Amino acid sequence: MKVITGNRLLDGEVVWMGENGSWVELLSLAKILHEKNDVADAMALAKKSLDEQVMVDAYEIDVKEEDGRVVPVRLRELIRAAGPTTHPHLGKQARPTLV
Amino acid sequence: MYRYDEFDQDFVNQRTAQFTDQVRRRLAGELSEDEFKPLRLMNGLYLQLHAYMLRVAIPYGTLNGRQMRKLADISRKYDKSYGHFTTRQNIQFNWPKLEDTPAILEELAEVEMHAIQTSGNCIRNVTADHFAGAAADEIADPRPYAEILRQWSSLHPEFSFLPRKFKIAITGAPHDRAAVQVHDIGLQLARGEDGNIGFVVFVGGGLGRTPMIGRKVRDFLPEEDLLAYSEAILRVYNRYGRRDNKYKARIKILVHETGLEELKADIEAEFDKIRHGVLRLPDEEVRRIEAYFAPPPLEVLEVDDKGLEDRKASDAAFAQFCAHNLNPHRVPGHTSITISMKPIGGIPGDATDVQMDVIADLAERFAHDEIRISHEQNVILPHVALKDVPAIFDTLVAHGMAEGNAGLITDIIACPGMDYCALATARSIPVAQEISERFGNADRQAEVGELKIKISGCINACGHHHVGHIGILGLEKKGEEFYQITLGGSADEKSSIGKIVGRGFSSEKVVDAIETLVDTYLGLRAGKEETFLDAYRRVGEEPFKEALYGIS
Ligand code: SF4
Numbered sequence: 085m086k087v088i089t090g091n092r093l094l095d096g097e098v099v100w101m102g103e104n105g106s107w108v109e110l111l112s113l114a115k116i117l118h119e120k121n122d123v124a125d126a127m128a129l130a131k132k133s134l135d136e137q138v139m140v141d142a143y144e145i146d147v148k149e150e151d152g153r154v155v156p157v158r159l160r161e162l163i164r165a166a167g168p169t170t171h172p173h174l175g176k177q178a179r180p181t182l183v
Numbered sequence: 184m185y186r187y188d189e190f191d192q193d194f195v196n197q198r199t200a201q202f203t204d205q206v207r208r209r210l211a212g213e214l215s216e217d218e219f220k221p222l223r224l225m226n227g228l229y230l231q232l233h234a235y236m237l238r239v240a241i242p243y244g245t246l247n248g249r250q251m252r253k254l255a256d257i258s259r260k261y262d263k264s265y266g267h268f269t270t271r272q273n274i275q276f277n278w279p280k281l282e283d284t285p286a287i288l289e290e291l292a293e294v295e296m297h298a299i300q301t302s303g304n305c306i307r308n309v310t311a312d313h314f315a316g317a318a319a320d321e322i323a324d325p326r327p328y329a330e331i332l333r334q335w336s337s338l339h340p341e342f343s344f345l346p347r348k349f350k351i352a353i354t355g356a357p358h359d360r361a362a363v364q365v366h367d368i369g370l371q372l373a374r375g376e377d378g379n380i381g382f383v384v385f386v387g388g389g390l391g392r393t394p395m396i397g398r399k400v401r402d403f404l405p406e407e408d409l410l411a412y413s414e415a416i417l418r419v420y421n422r423y424g425r426r427d428n429k430y431k432a433r434i435k436i437l438v439h440e441t442g443l444e445e446l447k448a449d450i451e452a453e454f455d456k457i458r459h460g461v462l463r464l465p466d467e468e469v470r471r472i473e474a475y476f477a478p479p480p481l482e483v484l485e486v487d488d489k490g491l492e493d494r495k496a497s498d499a500a501f502a503q504f505c506a507h508n509l510n511p512h513r514v515p516g517h518t519s520i521t522i523s524m525k526p527i528g529g530i531p532g533d534a535t536d537v538q539m540d541v542i543a544d545l546a547e548r549f550a551h552d553e554i555r556i557s558h559e560q561n562v563i564l565p566h567v568a569l570k571d572v573p574a575i576f577d578t579l580v581a582h583g584m585a586e587g588n589a590g591l592i593t594d595i596i597a598c599p600g601m602d603y604c605a606l607a608t609a610r611s612i613p614v615a616q617e618i619s620e621r622f623g624n625a626d627r628q629a630e631v632g633e634l635k636i637k638i639s640g641c642i643n644a645c646g647h648h649h650v651g652h653i654g655i656l657g658l659e660k661k662g663e664e665f666y667q668i669t670l671g672g673s674a675d676e677k678s679s680i681g682k683i684v685g686r687g688f689s690s691e692k693v694v695d696a697i698e699t700l701v702d703t704y705l706g707l708r709a710g711k712e713e714t715f716l717d718a719y720r721r722v723g724e725e726p727f728k729e730a731l732y733g734i735s
Pocket residue numbers: 598599600601604605606607608639640641642643644645646
């Protein structure tokens with residue numbers, strides 16, 4: 085299981101690819117990619133976002149399902165998805181929308 | 184105090200305008216990220232895990248109240264109301280938006296600040312002893328020389344594309360508080376036989392992947408030769424330094440691969456060609472720059488201030504603060520205060536906007552409007568009358584900055600680590616916080632005495648772990664954080680690189696391991712005056728190894 089992630093150009097915000105090549109601010113809204121082809125297609129869309137100055141960078145990451153939620157496999161990506169572990173009041177973890 | 188000259192003001196304004204246009208072109212699609220990245224880095228703008236990060240230069244760690252207040256203001260307006268002081272005496276903002284950075288740079292320029300040369304393969308911000316101009320043990324204030332080096336190195340055309348970044352540090356006292364021996368060039372002020380000022384010169388020190396202590400290349404370099412000799416070193420490095428492999432591109436590798444004697448000969452040969460040229464430092468110029476750093480007029484006062492002594496007798500926290508956070512001043516009746524940015528369980532080097540404002544107020548009211556940032560991530564008020572210490576302390580207490588722990592086990596250096604840094608292999612701040620909590624009791628840390636713990640979140644060693652008395656390096660092993668411990672490092676005049684004590688520890692176990700090391704030290708020290716480092720140097724690693732891993 086994979087998702088595509090990167091940082092948005094304008095504000096550096098961490099985002100993931102959602103439906104139809106859109107970029108979403110919460111991992112829970114990201115489009116889960118199961119097949120190799122899906123990943124390749126998504127990366128092609130991401131490339132477009134790079135060319136159009138929407139994103140700074142884009143890359144694929146591994147995710148897994150845990151208690152019915154999609155979470156990144158690596159700690160680095162977990163921290164990107166939540167915010168600094170040292171500042172629970174900052175980053176995405178501080179948003180009321182995060183369930 | 185350093186101030187812009189007209190050239191600087193003009194130049195910084197131009198650079199800000201230039202960067203504003205570069206950001207515009209980037210957003211309009213005229214510049215790709217590959218084209219833009221080196222430009223933004225030249226202006227101190229990185230992309231980290233959660234957001235952009237802006238690193239602002241604080242030349243040799245010196246600033247005034249107005250500048251500190253501006254930093255507070257920027258953090259409020261464009262960031263999340265805090266900043267992070269770094270081991271390079273700079274400040275980092277963790278959440279700026281790309282579109283806001285031109286405005287931030289404009290605001291910085293209003294108070295003679297900028298973000299130039301805080302990144303890239305150039306000569307970086309020159310660092311200096313944070314007690315410069317104040318310390319009782321000082322030969323002379325090193326900052327005029329740091330400033331001369333800054334002016335020489337700023338946008339030096341020949342040295343804008345070095346093989347790698349280049350760091351210079353300078354200290355004016357025999358007791359090195361600026362870690363000069365782990366810099367590309369380290370300068371230690373000295374007096375020659377004729378009483379004139381000069382420098383002991385070290386070259387090729389550095390941390391990171393291949394830590395090395397700088398090698399002495401000159402016992403005494405006369406003042407007038409400072410620039411010519413530095414230029415000679417840079418030229419030799421620029422010519423022979425490796426560019427094929429970024430991990431082998433620092434001057435320390437050149438020193439190592441070429442050999443000290445040959446390199447010294449190269450430097451001297453180059454120096455000989457230019458020493459009588461334009462780089463020879465005229466005495467008037469040094470004195471002119473020195474005038475910028477003229478010490479504030481300080482009256483000689485009573486050394487035993489009654490108010491201070493009474494308060495010490497009745498207030499244990501205040502006594503603790505005085506015992507650890509005051510550094511002897513060259514003018515009787517005065518002191519330099521270390522404001523600890525290491526509250527127990529807190530984040531090393533973080534300051535809120537309110538705290539920055541309070542520091543600015545204190546500096547203006549009590550400290551001749553001078554502030555320093557130390558490479559140990561604390562804030563210093565260098566010129567304070569002893570009689571004012573109680574009032575300052577009370578204000579610090581009210582704002583969570585009164586921990587009397589300077590130089591103690593909870594005065595930990597920690598890099599941002601994986602909580603922010605895109606290069607990190609593990610977190611460092613949470614480890615610092617846990618150690619701080621474990622040893623936070625005032626009596627316990629006073630009992631342990633001087634002990635410098637330094638933590639890095641990857642091999643780049645921004646947290647100086649190699650030179651910690653206890654160093655901690657966060658790595659990743661099979662997807663888990665894992666911490667390697669080194670012992671016996673030091674960054675003073677007797678610098679040494681710490682030695683890995685054995686296999687690493689998980690994040691759950693690492694603080695227990697630190698406690699084991701501390702308990703082992705307490706059990707074997709010759710007396711309270713024998714510090715952890717002294718004890719380690721006396722007995723070696725065996726007892727510590729045994730305590731951690733049992734007898735092998
Ligand atoms: S040591 Fe590594 S993790 Fe820490 S700030 Fe430097 S690059 Fe980042």
